Amino acid sequence: MAKRIDVSGLTAYYGSHKAIEDISMTVEPRSVTAFIGPSGCGKSTFLRTLNRMHEVTSGGRVEGKVLLDDEDLYGAGIDPVSVRREVGMVFQRPNPFPTMSIFDNVAAGLRLNGNYKKSELSDIVERSLKGANLWNEVKDRLNKPGSGLSGGQQQRLCIARAIAVEPNVLLMDEPCSALDPISTLAIEDLIGELKERFTIVIVTHNMQQAARVSDRTAFFNLAAVGQPGKLVEIDDTERIFSNPSVQATEDYISGRFG
Amino acid sequence: MSTATITPKGPGTLRGARLPKWSPYAIAAGSIALAVGIGLAGGLHSRVQWGLIAAILYVVGTYAIATAVEGKRQAKDRIATSLVWVAFLLAVIPLASLVWSTVARGLKVLDVYFLTHSMGVVADTEPGGGIYHAILGTLEQVGLATVIAAPIGVLTAIYLVEYGRGRLSQAITFFVDVMTGIPSIVAGLFILSLMLMFDMQPFGFAGSLALAILMMPVVVRSTEEMLKLVPNELREASLALGVPKWRTILKVVLPTSIGGITTGIMLSIARITGETAPVLLLVWGNAFINANPFEGAQASLPLYIYQQYANSAGSGAAYDRAWAASLTLIAFVMLLNLVARGIARWKAPKTGR
Known part of the structure; x- marks a missing residue:
């Protein structure tokens, strides 16, 4: 299921503003890759280019290549909708659909895509909720609205919704920044389990979190406000946090930054 | 007018003098x-003048x-509150008086017979007759x-909010603004010119146009405003699941946003239900029942x-009928508003646990 991501020479724009410049990296399948860096350095923008969500923003535009197991996501004739079915996404703030029940939220991806068998639906919902460690908490109230859950539960609901469509890659944009430490722990444990099946990319501002959950860490930085963000280095997490090869990384990690 | 309970205001205390609750x-x-x-002494006859003097x-x-009791800052707070109350009363009085006089005069002839008969064989100066034909025409x-x-x-609004970029959407927004300002008689004349061509x-459907x-x-x-209220995160969540844009919408x-959209539609229906000018030009009015909106004059x-x-x-009879019809019209519009609410x-996103 999990697929390798191979990015080369990627540059993304918002209108005429260049947000990130010339980024190349490889994300291994069945691993967790964390993106760290100061605010505004383009981590989230880069993450959104990996499932073609960047172009949803008005004026969003991308140059360069993103290979998903040898298929260029920005190649001619590629349907962004199919790309997003392969590469799922979890957002910073939990965003369950307010008009739908918990069950419908998880089933949303399948239902809205229209390709599912009715008999399988409840199995898939149960499997996804179990996969997101939420089943025991909500199994008695699947018909209640998803917005009635707590923030941490809502975020796990969003993860369940994302994995219900069986993507190959799961992108997470600061999934724990709006959550308390206990919910954060639940989601970090979950990430550890999910990496058996998916390729996971996670953006985080929390250095300890990057150190805890990721196999590899990429450090992004920008020269100055208004300048495009760049990838400083990507390496094994252990190495990044113990002995990074670039001084800026060490400064950032040890808090001597800026 | 009022007596104030003044508590001593020692230095360093947080408790200042307050007017009692009943003081307003x-x-x-x-x-x-x-x-x-003042009104009696000055010989002012108009009750409106009395009311305005009282308000001031x-x-x-x-x-x-x-100011005397509580100090400047609290006085400013109180003056804002009192202005809001005065403005509210000034707005409500005409409304209440309108509803009151319509109900009082309209109830005279409003009954089942009135609602189920037309003016077919009744001269305008005679009592009797009803508004069935007009209700049918309006509906x-x-x-x-x-x-x-x-x-x-709704589709235009969806285009403007979800798809519209650049010149075309600007032009549409502009023309929608212009259309909002079209006087109803001009819309009637426009259709009339087509009709004459x-x-x-005259027929009912021309009025509908x-x-x-x-x-x-x-x-x-x-609808545009309602769609703009839908958080972008929901659209992105759906798109990120690999749902095509049209299905996301x-x-x-x-x-x-369906609750707000229906409310908007209901309110606009309420608005056009009361339009007279285009109907006068295009539908003409008819004392008999005409259930076919595509042929022949209709009433409304x-x-x-x-x-x-x-x-x-x-003739008092026609006058009473006019009031009774007004009451029916107001009731109909009110009913639409209630349905909209x-x-x-019912459709508002649920929050319960």
């Missing part, structure tokens, strides 16, 4: 009494008393106008009210 009522009663006194006295009195004309205007309006006689022109911009505007954006409620009033020639509440 006391000041109001005092200023009304004073205004009545209330605002000034509140400020003066509060058909407004219904057809809604069938035309609501889908076009094709040498047609003019009403649809009036309704469309209102639907576009209200259909299954996520519209259900989230606002038009009926106008014609009964204009043709009453001093009901739908909005």
